[in-house]
Amino acid sequence: MKEKRSHKFIVYQMMFHLWGSTNTDLAFNGSCQRNGVTKFIDVSLNALKALAKKGFTHIYATGIIEHATMEDFSAYGSPLDHPSIVKGRAGSPFAIKDYYDVNPFLATDPAKRMEEFEEMLERIHACGLYLILDFVPNHLARQYHSDKKPKGIIDFGVNDQTDKSFDPNNNFYYLPGTQFSVPDGLDIPIPYSIPYIEIPAKVSGNNVFSAQPSKDDWFETVKLNYGIDFQHGEKTYFDPIPDTWLKLLDVLTYWTNKGIDSFRCDMAEMVPVEFWAYVIPKIKAINPQVTFIAEIYQPYRYQDYIYRGGFDYLYDKVGLYDALRRLMEEKPEATVEDITRVWQHESGEFSEHMLRFLENHDETRINSPGFAQHNLWSTIPAMVITACLHHGPIMTYMGQEFGEMANEVEGFNLAQDRTTMFDFWRIETHQRWMNQGQFDGAQLTKEEKQLDDFYVNLFQFVHTHPAIQEGHFFDLQYAQNEHYPKRKVYSFLRYTSKEKLLIVCNFDSQQYYSLDIQLPALAKEMMKVSQFKLKLIQAFVPPAVNEHIQQADEAMLPPNSAYVFMIS
Known part of the structure; x- marks a missing residue:
């Protein structure tokens, strides 16, 4: 049993399929073979030691569990996904298609992908680091199918009564008498001649009760049913325990037994707090040191998800992040009094439970025109407050420590201010820090090294002051x-x-x-x-x-x- 950890851990988020990419000759909408992709072996002992030396204690690896993709790994038991319901060549890391598997394209030998993942996890632990895995409880890929599920596990939706829009023991919500239609305006890089058929249409992941969601909806996913009848006043049916709860408890148990240290729970607030109150104690009974991090954006619900739901940490986005961003951008209305209001009204009584950050995969890069590119060094006061205001954990996103701009157009992602989740690409500053496996930053510019030094010094300061x-x-x-x-x-x-x-x-x-x-x-x-x-x-x-x-x-x-x- 690992000893109890301090709340003040320092998380390093990696968009996993991009982390180890060394290719600089990239094609728009390129495949994993053309543009390159991280392999589990890329997260080597040298790489992990370099991250630990910087002061990181936890690795949040986004995009490990198998999700829908346009790549074809049917030869390795992974069914081919229809390209019209996949976002980008890589696909969304949050459109899970097999909760019991890892992405085949991350393995040197796709047939041995789970063994390669487990070897990487051993290396992480050998370096004294902890692994945070995404748990996506609100929605699944439209074509969910597990080829790696343990004996006795039944796939989501197999026993659903699809002629009912809602049933407490259905795993999905349905729109009887309809057929799903692909959103208008999609630019799909892989031509397809056979249409995607879904009858009846399922409700999309962001609670869109329409047979044709828009391209801006989470159309590639379907909403999981926790026993809430949204079409009849959100009436709840939690007794007996819904089948979806039991299936997801099995998923969490599976990964906990593999040695996962923490779960970052995607859009946790879209899942009833009663489910978390049910499942978290059962996982902590298996390993009391496992922690749960909730992505949540409604401060009035913080207390409920901590004290009733059992979460260890919550995202502090609608609060400190928003206040600091206004200050960094020097908005006319910006004032440091907003920081006081954050701890007084949103997180004062449970500050140690707030996970704080200035970047993650959803937010714009600091060094982008829409944020603080005109004043990159506003990072200093903002990050010092992020790290030191209270004694909860902090997180940085790969490339943040070098001032990554994310100003390339990759494919599905056209925004020149965020690193893509959906495409096979690279992170330019991070590539130069890796320096062909040296992990010494020798190719970074002078300013990038200076910014990196600030982060290293700040993390050292955090670690050495009680x-x-x-x-x-x-x-x-x-x-x-x-x-x-x-x-x-x-x-x-x-x-x-x-x-x-x-x-x-x-x-x-x-x-x-x-x-x-x-x-x-x-x-x-x-x-x-x-x-x-x-x-x-x-x-x-x-x-x-x-x-x-x-x-x-x-x-x-x-x-x-x-x-x-x-x-x-």
């Missing part, structure tokens, strides 16, 4: 005088009985600010200090600032910077 790992938090904004720049500078304390830190962050991209931080009587009382001194122990500053000052000026906080003082 006040950040497990200390109390105190917001100082309310106690500052009229000269304090309350819209641009955010100050807070993190402290234990043995270590007390003052952290000050400046979001202004131009202005230096004089530091005259007031510690109120309540903060001194809580920290048990009266007379004290401040010593600057860490200065996170942009390279342009570093080039002009040999030693940080403790009295002036530079633009886009963060200072950490020890209180003694």
Whole structure:
């Protein structure tokens, strides 16, 4: 049994099929053979040691479980998917077509794909790292079929009564008397002559009760039925336990027994909290150290999914991420008071349960025109707050640490601000960091190395300071005088009985600010200090600032910077 982990772990998200790609000669809508794809063997001991050295503790590998794809692996037991219901040549990582298998294209020998995955998992654990796997409970691929399911497992939908729009023991929702129609306006790279037939049409994954969803809907997926009758006032039928619950408990048990350390639960809020309250304790009975992370965007539901549902961590997107992004973009309405509101009204009482980030596969890259490309170093104050505000976990997305722009048009993905999930491609900065298997960043530009150094130094700081790992938090904004720049500078304390830190962050991209931080009587009382001194122990500053000052000026906080003082 592994020892209990700190809440303050550091997650590295990899879009798995892109992670190991070294090809630079890429074709629009290219196949995995043409453009290249990660193999499990690419996640080598050298690669894992390099990630651990950077300070990462957990790997969130997106796109491991087998999903619908336009690639043909029927020779290896994986049925061919109809291209009209697949997004991109690679397909969506969240359109699962076999919960008990991994993607064949990730294996050097597709016939031995599960063995290769298990060997990779052993390497991850050998390096002291943990693996987070996607669990997609809300929807499945339209052509779900498991060729690797254990004996006794029955596929989703096999026993459904398809003449009923809803039945508590159906796995899917149906539209009797209809036939599914492929959305208009799709540009499918693989020609097909045989139409896709689905009679009756199933309800699409984003709760679209239409036989012809739009191309912007989750048309490639079908909604799973947890015993909620959406067409009749969302009446629930949870007793007896619905068949879908039992099937998904089997799935989670299967992967837990393989040694998975954590599950990132896709769109967890679209699944009833009662299911999580049922299934999470059963998995933790198998391995108490397994953790559950919920993708959730409605703050009023946070408390329910933590205390009733049993989740260990929730995405803090509609909260800290949104507040920091406004500040990084220097929106006219942006103010650091938004940060105070986040911890007060959304996550203050359960801050250790919030997983915080500035990038993931759904959000635009920081270094893109629509975000902060004009001011990349706004990353410094924002990431320091993301990492240090409370003692929950933090996450970064592969390439974020180098300022990846994601400005290429790959195929299905046409947005020049996000890394594609749907295409066989590459991540350009990450390729140069890999440096043909050296994992030393030798091909990175000077600025990319400087940004990477900031992340490494920040993670080292997080790992080595108990006040950040497990200390109390105190917001100082309310106690500052009229000269304090309350819209641009955010100050807070993190402290234990043995270590007390003052952290000050400046979001202004131009202005230096004089530091005259007031510690109120309540903060001194809580920290048990009266007379004290401040010593600057860490200065996170942009390279342009570093080039002009040999030693940080403790009295002036530079633009886009963060200072950490020890209180003694």
